Amino acid sequence: MKDFKVLEIKTSVFADNNIQAGKLREELKEKKVFLLNLMSSPGAGKTTTLVGTINALKNDLKIGVMEADIDSDVDTRTISQTGAKAIQLHTGGMCHLDAQMTRQGLEGLDPDGLDVVILENVGNLVCPAEFDTGAVKNAMILSVPEGDDKPLKYPLMFSICDVVLINKMDVLPYFNFDLEKCKENIRLRNPNAIIIPISALKEEGLKEWTDWLHNAVISWCE
Amino acid sequence: MHELGVLNSMVHTIERIVKEQNVTEVSKLVIEVGELSGMVPRYLEQSWPAASYKTFMENTELELIVIPGIVKCKGCGRVFNAVYSDLSCPDCGCRDMEILEGDDMIIKEIVCS
Ligand SMILES: Nc1nc2c(ncn2[C@@H]2O[C@H](COP(=O)(O)OP(=O)(O)O)[C@@H](O)[C@H]2O)c(=O)[nH]1
Ligand SMILES: [Mg+2]
Ligand SMILES: [Zn+2]
DSSP states (O other): OOOOEEEEEEEETTHHHHHHHHHHHHHHHHHTOEEEEEEESTTSSHHHHHHHHHHHHTTTSOEEEEEOSTTOSHHHHHHHTTTOEEEEOOOTTOSSOOHHHHHHHHHHHOOTTOSEEEEEOOSOSSHHHHSOOSOSEEEEEEEGGGOTTHHHHOHHHHHHOSEEEEEOGGGGGGSOOOHHHHHHHHHHHOTTOEEEEOBTTTTBSHHHHHHHHHHHHHHHHO | OHHHHHHHHHHHHHHHHHHHTTOOOEEEEEEEEETTSSOOHHHHHHHHHHHHTTSTTTTOEEEEEEEOOEEEETTTOOEEEGGGTTTSOTTTOOOOEEEEEOOOEEEEEEEEO
């Protein structure tokens, strides 16, 4: 009879990815490169926000962008027009990026000489929340048309984000969206999240966000 | 599909564990899936052949144990299954709750032969 053995391990299925992500973060610390993971539902305004963010910070920081939102290079071209270094990652239809794919993306981008790399993650509020990419900070965008109860429906996403941008504030009058209620719902999931209402389209409210990012990059790289 | 990506990640985790244990063949995996983990057991089962294809676990059986999504209301303290209560407490309507169990997906056992 063959040997028969049961390993009782009680380990998270994400254990390996978490280890990879931790390693990547350590390497980024050594290289003094800040990695931001930006997430949202499709169309919430990641690319538009990135353009405004790059324009506000490009004189102070060297910025690179990795576009992972489902295979289309339109966003990459939009970002390239700001002068930032941008590449398109081909996720092959995957619903998220893991630490390994993020590492490969960084190798493709070649972050030497960059201060900050922003990853525009796949538009999705479920899967990206489960996979640590190795990013230093996580930010997400919730847009007004999505509703103020999103934080209740996607608790994990809100609980892992350092910053929540509430975008499309310019259309607030047309939607049944209660900003205070939304903030309350976010705080239920994450009391420490920094919440910043913006309009990426009108470039309003961006300063608080870009100041936060600028400071986060400086304290990581010093 | 979401479940496929999660299983791919799990295969890597298990690969590392069995290497450490000097095991080469795995006959069965026992996985605990929480009702609040975002993972659908039926989709996990359907994705397993694709996730294990051409890996050392191609012939490994996947056994899933569903863990109920149990939460505690921070308003009145009631403990209940969140899956059947539409995100709010059936007693006081409060939407602030602490998850006690069932938000995880855990590798419980690796059966080696
Ligand atoms: N009204 C309004 N529309 C916006 C705003 N930000 C982005 N949009 C629009 O929303 C759509 C999706 O934006 P995009 O940045 O491509 O979203 P992504 O898919 O998350 O990258 C585009 O048509 C944008 O012009 C905003 O602040 N207000
Ligand atoms: Mg985009
Ligand atoms: Zn209650």
